[in-house]
Amino acid sequence: MIKKLVNPLDLSIQEYQHLFETGKTIYESPQNFTQLANSKILATLFYEPSTRTRMSFESAMFRLGGKVLSMADTSSSSVAKGESLADTIKTISNYVDIIVIRHPKDGSAEVAVKYSSVPVINAGDGAHHHPTQTLTDLFTLYMYRGKVSNNSFGFCGDLKYGRTVHSLITTLARYPEVNYYLISPEELQLPQHIKNSVLEVNPKATFNETSQMEEVLPNLDVLYMTRIQRERFFNEDDYLRLKDTFILDKNKVNMMKKDALIMHPLPRVSEITYEVDDDPRAIYFEQAKLGMYIRMALISLMLGLNTNR
Ligand code: NCD
Secondary structure (H helix, E strand, O other), X not given: OOOEEOOHHHOOHHHHHHHHHHHHHHHHOHHHHOOOOOOOEEEEEEOOOOOHXXXXXXXXXXXXXXXXXXXXXXXXXXXXXXXXXHHHHHHHOOOOOEEEEEEOOOOHHHHHHHHOOOOEEEEEEOOOEOHXXXXXXXXXXXXXXXXXXXXXXXXXXXXXXXXXXXXHHHHHOOOOOEEEEEEOOHHHOOOHHHXXXXXXXXXXXXXXXXXXXXXXXXHOOEEEEOOOOHHHOOOHHHHHHHOOOOOEOHHHHOOOOOOOEEEXXXXXXXXXXXXXXXXXXXXXXXXXXXXXXXHHHHHHHHOOOOOOO
């Protein structure tokens, strides 16, 4: 049984493939899975704001016939009385079969694993990792392209604090023929430790870094846009100075390949103009939808449920 998904590399490449295939089966015939998690309970513990991640987990569990306990607002729980994460997890893991946690501190999901008697899924820990967003991103590619390998990826925006970028870049290192274009202001470049984890997996990986998005747009098969992570800045002035560095509008999209894909983990702030949404290459809302199906597959796998139908 899989006890944790904290770092995206906690699952093997074979397990990813299995999840994509299961996710696709569930997507195509959800009616066959409505009773699968019948007697199971999932807890969502969110110490940070969320729309898609929490609700797609909860919807995924409901669609599997399971039940959900949610702690979305820490001000109404014992966290507000000063309870430690360790004590909260020790208690909650008696009530449920699986825990999904989001926390502003890097490393907190690993702490949860230490104190939990049930499987734990990291739904984002600070600027560290967000493995189920990576599953969502790769599942989207699998559904659109049938494969992850052989693509040039452009990552644009806040590559320093963006945990979805950290997780996706690290995981892509396992796939052949992946090129990285890193588009960011100098202050928000990809941290060296993430580059190191990529190089550990694939010593031949190279990074093309630029602060000029126009230069690289024509080369990309996938453009992964991200918002500037305001809540992780120490200084509001820096945020205000950097927040509109990159804005993807229709003119820029016209510079891209006809069959490129534009992805975004969402929420969007101002980095993609609304007119782009109508372009067939813009698939970020479909991506958010697919996230629910891959989470159904993940919950089933981590609860040890049989998805063969
Ligand atoms: C992301 C996150 O929380 O890291 N959102 C999400 O889960 N889809 C991206 C972000 O907040 O910018």
